[in-house]
Amino acid sequence: MEQGSTSILSAALVLFFVMDPLGNVPLFVSYLRHVDEKRRTRVLAREVAIAGCVLLVFLFGGDGLLHVLHLEQESVTIGGGIVLMIIALRMVFPQQESSRRPESKEEPFIVPLAIPLLAGPSALATLILMVRSDPDAVITRWLPALGIAWGASAAILMASPILIRVLKKRGLTAIERLMGMILIMIAVQMVMTGIREFMTTT
Numbered sequence: 001m002e003q004g005s006t007s008i009l010s011a012a013l014v015l016f017f018v019m020d021p022l023g024n025v026p027l028f029v030s031y032l033r034h035v036d037e038k039r040r041t042r043v044l045a046r047e048v049a050i051a052g053c054v055l056l057v058f059l060f061g062g063d064g065l066l067h068v069l070h071l072e073q074e075s076v077t078i079g080g081g082i083v084l085m086i087i088a089l090r091m092v093f094p095q096q097e098s099s100r101r102p103e104s105k106e107e108p109f110i111v112p113l114a115i116p117l118l119a120g121p122s123a124l125a126t127l128i129l130m131v132r133s134d135p136d137a138v139i140t141r142w143l144p145a146l147g148i149a150w151g152a153s154a155a156i157l158m159a160s161p162i163l164i165r166v167l168k169k170r171g172l173t174a175i176e177r178l179m180g181m182i183l184i185m186i187a188v189q190m191v192m193t194g195i196r197e198f199m200t201t202t
Contacts, residue, residue: 008145010186011130015149017183018087018126021156023094023176024117026169028160031108041158043107048154050110051118055127059146062128063135074198080129081190087122088187091180094173118153 032040130142156163163172 008141008148011142011145012148012152014084014130014183014186015123015126015145016152017091017179017186018084018123019118019120019149019153020091020176020179021118021153022163022172022179023091024157025160025163025172027117028113028157029164031113035107039107040161044113044158044160047108047110047113048118048150048157050114052150052154054115054119055123055146055150058124058127059131059142060138062124063131063138065128067132074194074201076129076132077194077197078191079194080126080133081187081192081194083122083125083129084183084187084190088180088183091183092177094176118157 028044032043035043127142127146130145131138134141167175
């Protein structure tokens, strides 16, 4: 990724696509359908805030894990591209809805809305890989990118009841698959960059 505002925006877009708030709108609505209408906004805000805290923890502490594993930059770049490719393919070819349908009628707390639907393994892994690619840019680049992605995701999820009525399930699915196609191209570019870097250093 390039330096400056462009890299912040591109990183924010990648995180936004990985968090997949539009794809999660139907699930959020389904999990909250048994919650009293007066509490839904409060529950949504709480879960989104918890997810943000978890993402921040991994932003500032996740790089230590990769450092302990002694992973090289090229491995991180190629591995990140493969991870993003898998995420994107799941967005384009989603799993059956029945396997993701909520069964509990209790008010959700942390699981599954905050974790793993918003701050899931994919988003956490992407954050770690970004920080590992440039550890010195945590404050100047990755933190603003996370703030943009989280803010946009939070806004969409807070408006999920309205979006599900306006766009319907078919419209949300179409947008999610478009996001998946864009993410596939980003993933391919990451793999190509990693291979190029490996070839030039050997």
